[in-house]
Amino acid sequence: VEEEVRxxxxxxxxxxxFT
Structure with missing residues (x-):
């Protein structure tokens, strides 16, 4: 899910x- 990635x-x- 994008929310988890953000x-x-x-x-x-x-x-x-990714930082």
Missing amino acids: KNSTFVRGVPH
Whole structure:
């Protein structure tokens, strides 16, 4: 789920960049 990903990553142009 996108919600889970957004917690540990930043979306740029719809692409999840894990930091």
